[in-house]
Amino acid sequence: MLLLIESSLVLIAVVVALLRPRWGERWFTPVERRFAQLARRRTLSVVVVGASALGIRAALLPVLPIPEPAVHDEFSYLLAADTYAHGRLANPTHPMWVHFETFHVNQEPTYVSMYYPAQGIFLALGQRVFGHPFWGVWLSAGLMCGAICWMLQGWVAPVWALLGGFLSVMRLGVFSYWMNSYWGGAVAALGGALVLGALPRIKRHQRLWHVVLMGIGFAVLANSRPYEGIFFSIPVITTLALWIRRPSTPPFRTIATRVIAPLLGMFVLTLGLMGYYFWRTTGNPVETPYLVNAKTYFSVPFFPWQRSTNFPVYRHAVMQKFYTGWVASEYALCRTHPIISVLLRGWLSWFFFLGPLLTLPLICGCFAVPYGTRFRDFSRNTRFLLIACGCAFLASLLPIGFDPHYLAPITAALYALLLLAISNVRRWNPRGQPSGVAVVRSLLVAGILVFAVRAAVPSTYAQTTPATWYSPFIFETYREQIQRNLLATVDRHLILVRYSPEHIVNDEWVYNQADIDGSKVVWARDMGAENNLEVIRYFKDRKVWLLEPDVVPPKLAPYPHDSSHAPVERLASADEVR
Numbered sequence: 008m009l010l011l012i013e014s015s016l017v018l019i020a021v022v023v024a025l026l027r028p029r030w031g032e033r034w035f036t037p038v039e040r041r042f043a044q045l046a047r048r049r050t051l052s053v054v055v056v057g058a059s060a061l062g063i064r065a066a067l068l069p070v071l072p073i074p075e076p077a078v079h080d081e082f083s084y085l086l087a088a089d090t091y092a093h094g095r096l097a098n099p100t101h102p103m104w105v106h107f108e109t110f111h112v113n114q115e116p117t118y119v120s121m122y123y124p125a126q127g128i129f130l131a132l133g134q135r136v137f138g139h140p141f142w143g144v145w146l147s148a149g150l151m152c153g154a155i156c157w158m159l160q161g162w163v164a165p166v167w168a169l170l171g172g173f174l175s176v177m178r179l180g181v182f183s184y185w186m187n188s189y190w191g192g193a194v195a196a197l198g199g200a201l202v203l204g205a206l207p208r209i210k211r212h213q214r215l216w217h218v219v220l221m222g223i224g225f226a227v228l229a230n231s232r233p234y235e236g237i238f239f240s241i242p243v244i245t246t247l248a249l250w251i252r253r254p255s256t257p258p259f260r261t262i263a264t265r266v267i268a269p270l271l272g273m274f275v276l277t278l279g280l281m282g283y284y285f286w287r288t289t290g291n292p293v294e295t296p297y298l299v300n301a302k303t304y305f306s307v308p309f310f311p312w313q314r315s316t317n318f319p320v321y322r323h324a325v326m327q328k329f330y331t332g333w334v335a336s337e338y339a340l341c342r343t344h345p346i347i348s349v350l351l352r353g354w355l356s357w358f359f360f361l362g363p364l365l366t367l368p369l370i371c372g373c374f375a376v377p378y379g380t381r382f383r384d385f386s387r388n389t390r391f392l393l394i395a396c397g398c399a400f401l402a403s404l405l406p407i408g409f410d411p412h413y414l415a416p417i418t419a420a421l422y423a424l425l426l427l428a429i430s431n432v433r434r435w436n437p438r439g440q441p442s443g444v445a446v447v448r449s450l451l452v453a454g455i456l457v458f459a460v461r462a463a464v465p466s467t468y469a470q471t472t473p474a475t476w477y478s479p480f481i482f483e484t485y486r487e488q489i490q491r492n493l494l495a496t497v498d499r500h501l502i503l504v505r506y507s508p509e510h511i512v513n514d515e516w517v518y519n520q521a522d523i524d525g526s527k528v529v530w531a532r533d534m535g536a537e538n539n540l541e542v543i544r545y546f547k548d549r550k551v552w553l554l555e556p557d558v559v560p561p562k563l564a565p566y567p568h569d570s571s572h573a574p575v576e577r578l579a580s581a582d583e584v585r
Contacts, residue, residue: 009464009477013457014363020449021367028445035448046169049160056172057153060180064145067181067462073141074187077481080122081189082518083111085140087120087127089521092135096287098521105322106531106542109517110329113300118521119288121300125198125231126191140189147193148186151418152176154197158204158419159426162388167426170451175422177458177476178365184478185412191231192412198227198236199416202243203395203423207388210250213257213265222273229277232416238402239416242395306330309406311341323532329512338407352409356400358475359411360421364454368425371432371446389427392420411474485561486516489554493528501542501549503566505533507557516556543568 023030046052064071076082090098097117101107104114111121120127126147133143156172163171179185185192201224208217228236251262282292289299304326307315315338321327341348357366385393399417403409435443461477493500504516517530531542533553543551543566551566 009457009461010362010475012460013453016453016456017363017367017450020453021446024445024449025442028440028442030445031448042169043166046165049157049165049168052160052165052169052172053153053157056156056169056176057149059173060152060176060186061145061149063176064148064181064186070462071182071187071480072482073139074189075481075484075487076189077484078188078190079110079513079515080191082109082515083120083122084126084130084189084191086112086518086521087122087124088130088134088140088143090119091124091127091131093521095521096284101523103531103542103545106534106538107517107519107523107529108322108326108532110326110515111300112518113288113296113303115303116290116299117288118523119296121296123230123233123295123297124284125194125227126189128230129194130189144186144189144193147197148180151185151193151197151200152180154200154204155419155422158200159423161204161207162392162423163426163430167430170429171422171426174365174425174454175418177454178360178362179418179476181458182461182477183359184474184480185415187478187480190410190412192415195228195231195236195412195415196418198224198231199239200224200419201227202240203419206243206246209247209266213261215265215269218266218269219273222270222277226273226277228416229281232413234406235399235402235413235416238398239395241398242391246391304330305334307335307338307407311338311345311407323534325506325510325512325515333512334407341407349404352404355409355411355474356403356414360414360418361425362475364450364457365425367450368429368432368447371428371435371443389424392424392427395420396424485556489561489563490528499546499549500528500552501546502528502530502552502554502563503533503539503542504530504554504556507555510557514556516554539566 045055076085090096097119100115100118104118108114113119113121129143129147130140131143133146134140136142152172152175155175156168159168159171162168179193179196183192184190185196201220203224205217205221205224208214209221225236225240228239247266250256251259251267256262285295286292288296301309302317304319304321305317306319308317319330321330361369396417399414403413429447432443433447435446489502493502517532519530520526523529529546529549533539551568552563553566555562
C-alpha cells in the first residue's frame, strides 16, 4: 500500500514540477536559505542528523514499540550481546548442549554466536548501559546517519551533504529493519561511511585523526561484513596507493609517518584482536566461529561453482530440514538459474536502498548532466564511487545467500552518487525554466509526505516483503509472551519444544541466554521421553513444560512425564535427503 502511495506521489511530483516549475517558490526559498546556513556548520550538521534519527525513533515508541527478535540471526546476535554484556568472549559448552542445539550458534568447542562481533558489541552496549539490546541498535543507526552526513561533506557541497544525511534518516534510520531488528546493517554502513569520509580528507590534510577514523572504519567492516568489506576496500587502498605516487603528493616521509604507519599499526592491532577473539571462541586464532558453524551444519558450499563435500550429522529434524532444504534450495537456484539469482538480488537492492522516490533523480540526472553518460565522461570522484559500489555488488553476487544488509558497506557511496545526481538535476533548465529545481523540491515534499504517512499508519498495514525502507516490524511474538509470563513467576522453568512435521523451519523457538544454568527460563528441544529424561533430571529443580508451537494458538502445558510414547520429530534418511 505504501509503495503505491510512494509511486503515486513521485508521479504527481514530476507532473507538477514540469507543468508549474515555479510553484511554491516563495515558500521554498527562505527554507532553503536557512537549510544552507545550517549546512555550513559542518559539525553541527552531523550532530543534528544523528540526533534526528535517534529522536524521531524514540518519539515513535508509543506507536512503534521496541521490536521483538524473530529471525534466526537475531537470536544469535543477541547471544553474542549477552555474552559480551557478562564480560566474556565465549561461554563453556553446556553438558546438555544437544538439547539446546539451534541455528547460527556454535555449541562446541565453545557456546557462542557464529557471527563476527561488531553487531553484538553494539547490542551488548545497549543491554549493559540502557537495559535492552534495542538501544544498541538505536545508537548504531543514529551514528550511521551522522557518519553518512560526515562522509558526504568530503565528497559533495555541504548543503547536499546535509540533505543526504536527512535522506538517510528518512530511508534507513527510522523505519527500516536496520533500526527495527537485531539483524544488523547500520554497523557495517557506519564502518563504510568512516572509511569513505576519511579518504578525501587524508588526501587533502593528512591529519592523524582522519587516519584513525579510517582505521576504525576498516576494523568495523572486518568485524561486521568482512567478505564484502574486502571487496569494498580494494578500490580505497588502490586510490590511496595511486595518490601516494603522484608528484603533487607531499613527500613520502611525511605520508609514511602521518598515513601509512598509523594505518598499518591499526591494521595489525585489528588483526591481533580478531585473532585473540577467534582463539577464545574456536581454539584457533585463524579459524572463525562462522567457519566452525559452516563445517558443522552446512550441507552446501558458500559459492555455487563449488561442489558439496560436507555431509553433517544432524541430531534434530528441524535443523536437517533447514540446511538440506531451504539452504540447499538457495544453492540450487544459484547453480541452475544464475541470471534469475542476479536479477533477484538487483531487485532486492533497488527495493531497499532506492525505491521509486530515489530512483527518479538518477534517471533525471542522466538527462541533466552537462557531459555524456559514458563512464570516462564522469568526474574522477564519480568514477571511484561507481567502482566501489560495483566491487561490493559483485561480491554480493558470488555467494549463495543475499540480503540488503550484505551491501551495507557501500551505503554512504550510494548516497554520494545519489546526491551528485540530485545536484545535477537541480541545475537542469530546459527552455530556460527552473524545472530541475522544481523536480528536486517536489521529490523532497513527496518524501516527507510518505514518511509522515508511514508514521501514522499502524504497522499491521505497512507490512512489506521483500524488505524496503519501511520493513515489517515484529513487536510481539508468542515466544516472547510466554517468556515474559514465566519470568513474572517465582519458579524456574524448563520448556521442551515439540514441533509438528509441518513446522516452518524459519520459525525457531529454541534459543537461550549465555548463562543457561542461571537463566530463569530454559528452552530445549523435545527429543522423546527417554532422551528428555536426562535434561529433566539435570534441571530437577525446575517446572517442566511441553510447548507445541504449531498448534493455533501455541499450546503450553505441564510436561507429561509418563508420555513414553510421545511423538518426536523424525530425522529424514540419507536417501530422503538426496
